[in-house]
Amino acid sequence: MDFPSKLIEEAVNQVSKLPGIGKKTALRLVLHLVKEKPESTFALTEALASLRANIKFCTKCHNISDAGTCSICQSHRRDRSIICVVEDTKDVMAIENTAQYNGLYHVLGGVISPINGIGPSELKIESLVTRITQNAEETKEVILALSPTMEGDTTSFYIHKKIKELPVKISVISRGVPIGGDLEYADEITLGRSISGRTLFS
Amino acid sequence: MDFPSKLIEEAVNQVSKLPGIGKKTALRLVLHLVKEKPESTFALTEALASLRANIKFCTKCHNISDAGTCSICQSHRRDRSIICVVEDTKDVMAIENTAQYNGLYHVLGGVISPINGIGPSELKIESLVTRITQNAEETKEVILALSPTMEGDTTSFYIHKKIKELPVKISVISRGVPIGGDLEYADEITLGRSISGRTLFS
Numbered sequence: 001m002d003f004p005s006k007l008i009e010e011a012v013n014q015v016s017k018l019p020g021i022g023k024k025t026a027l028r029l030v031l032h033l034v035k036e037k038p039e040s041t042f043a044l045t046e047a048l049a050s051l052r053a054n055i056k057f058c059t060k061c062h063n064i065s066d067a068g069t070c071s072i073c074q075s076h077r078r079d080r081s082i083i084c085v086v087e088d089t090k091d092v093m094a095i096e097n098t099a100q101y102n103g104l105y106h107v108l109g110g111v112i113s114p115i116n117g118i119g120p121s122e123l124k125i126e127s128l129v130t131r132i133t134q135n136a137e138e139t140k141e142v143i144l145a146l147s148p149t150m151e152g153d154t155t156s157f158y159i160h161k162k163i164k165e166l167p168v169k170i171s172v173i174s175r176g177v178p179i180g181g182d183l184e185y186a187d188e189i190t191l192g193r194s195i196s197g198r199t200l201f202s
Numbered sequence: 203m204d205f206p207s208k209l210i211e212e213a214v215n216q217v218s219k220l221p222g223i224g225k226k227t228a229l230r231l232v233l234h235l236v237k238e239k240p241e242s243t244f245a246l247t248e249a250l251a252s253l254r255a256n257i258k259f260c261t262k263c264h265n266i267s268d269a270g271t272c273s274i275c276q277s278h279r280r281d282r283s284i285i286c287v288v289e290d291t292k293d294v295m296a297i298e299n300t301a302q303y304n305g306l307y308h309v310l311g312g313v314i315s316p317i318n319g320i321g322p323s324e325l326k327i328e329s330l331v332t333r334i335t336q337n338a339e340e341t342k343e344v345i346l347a348l349s350p351t352m353e354g355d356t357t358s359f360y361i362h363k364k365i366k367e368l369p370v371k372i373s374v375i376s377r378g379v380p381i382g383g384d385l386e387y388a389d390e391i392t393l394g395r396s397i398s399g400r401t402l403f404s
Contacts, residue, residue, distance in 0.1 A: 001295065001299075002295065002298060002299075003295070004265055004266045004267060004268075004272060004291060004294065004295070005257070005258075005266045005267060005268045007249075007253040007256055007257055007268065008253065008257075008266055008291075010249045010253070011250055011253040014245055014246040014249040014250070015246065015249075015250075018231050018234060018246075019230065019231070019234050020227075020230075021231075025222075027295075028221065028222070028292070029220050029221070029223075030250075030253065031290060031292060032221050033220075033253070033254060034253070034254065034257055035311070035312075038254045038255065040219070041250055041251060041253075041254035042251060042254065043216055044216040044219070044220075044247075044250065045246075045247035045248075045251040046247075047209075047212045047213045047215070047216040047217075048213055048216070048217075048235060048247050049243060049244060050209060050212075051209040051212070051213040051243075052235060052236065052240045052243035052244065053240065054209055055207070055209055055210075055236055056207075063206055064206045064207045064210055065207060066206075066207045066208055066209065070206060071206070088233060088237075089210075089233055090229060090230070093204065093205070093206070093229075096204060097203075097204075109237070
């Protein structure tokens with residue numbers, strides 16, 4: 001691409017580093033900003049820079065938080081006997097949206113992925129072990145709620161290996177055909193798993 | 203959406219104002235920035251803020267430019283007798299990429315769109331008329347290269363009305379079936395136009 005301006009080129013290069021945004025989309029976004037009032041761009045850059053400079057993580061569950069301890073870890077209404085292990089903040093938000101879970105979380109900050117150079121030490125796994133050990137009285141169950149992908153499964157196995165000797169129940173979210181989905185469009189592996197993992201009709 | 207942090211919420215709100223980016227995508231992008239080094243975010247915000255603060259437009263053709271006059275308007279190799287009227291910088295870049303055009307441009311900065319509150323006075327149409335009048339000796343042809351949409355056509359008609367008395371040839375880019383496209387997938391209007399607008403086989 002030949003850009004009419006170095007400023008545009010640099011902005012497009014930076015924006016296209018974002019995941020899922022190519023050069024064409026980046027150019028569209030950048031030209032949109034040029035068309036709008038300068039204040040729109042400054043509001044955007046200010047929000048992002050302030051976010052990145054001031055973001056904090058909960059010291060207990062490692063979820064993003066405005067304070068030292070997040071609102072979920074602080075709440076007295078949550079069931080402190082269950083810890084749900086998730087990959088990142090998006091998953092906490094997704095599970096909170098279901099309104100089906102009232103326990104605590106533990107945010108790993110990713111999953112084991114050798115291709116991307118992410119090993120167990122990059123994740124908050126040791127911190128999970130420490131957390132369970134230190135709250136042994138309180139913690140009854142750990143739910144592994146990672147994505148049903150190769151990386152997610154690897155991470156689940158690794159965590160299971162690390163905590164299986166501890167006196168907690170370890171569970172994993174169920175896998176099967178998605179609700180509302182047509183059976184004929186489910187892939188073979190999912191459908192197979194949903195049959196082998198069938199539960200009693202109730 | 204319930205956000206775990208006000209900083210995240212504000213960043214998502216700002217990012218989702220960009221065209222084609224909803225709350226979910228915005229959250230994904232924002233969480234990506236939080237995962238990366240702070241420097242990545244600051245490089246992005248710096249590039250965008252600097253772009254918006256320092257962007258200049260060519261005084262002749264209104265294309266984005268680093269100097270007062272853009273490289274195309276300054277070039278001695280371009281054919282100064284033709285002016286190609288386009289909507290924005292993206293279109294200049296697209297036409298330049300074809301390597302089929304060696305004239306000058308005139309960037310309107312949009313098209314007439316009453317729904318979005320854009321009338322002729324918001325666009326660089328008067329400036330086009332002045333430019334043709336002032337360079338009457340030099341300018342032989344004006345090519346209207348706007349998108350074949352209702353807004354683009356309206357703008358073409360408007361410009362045509364404004365400049366038809368001036369001593370220049372006015373042309374419009376050809377419309378028809380896209381090259382490489384299968385005839386059966388072309389819509390009826392395009393196919394109809396490509397028949398009524400047929401040219402001699404050569």
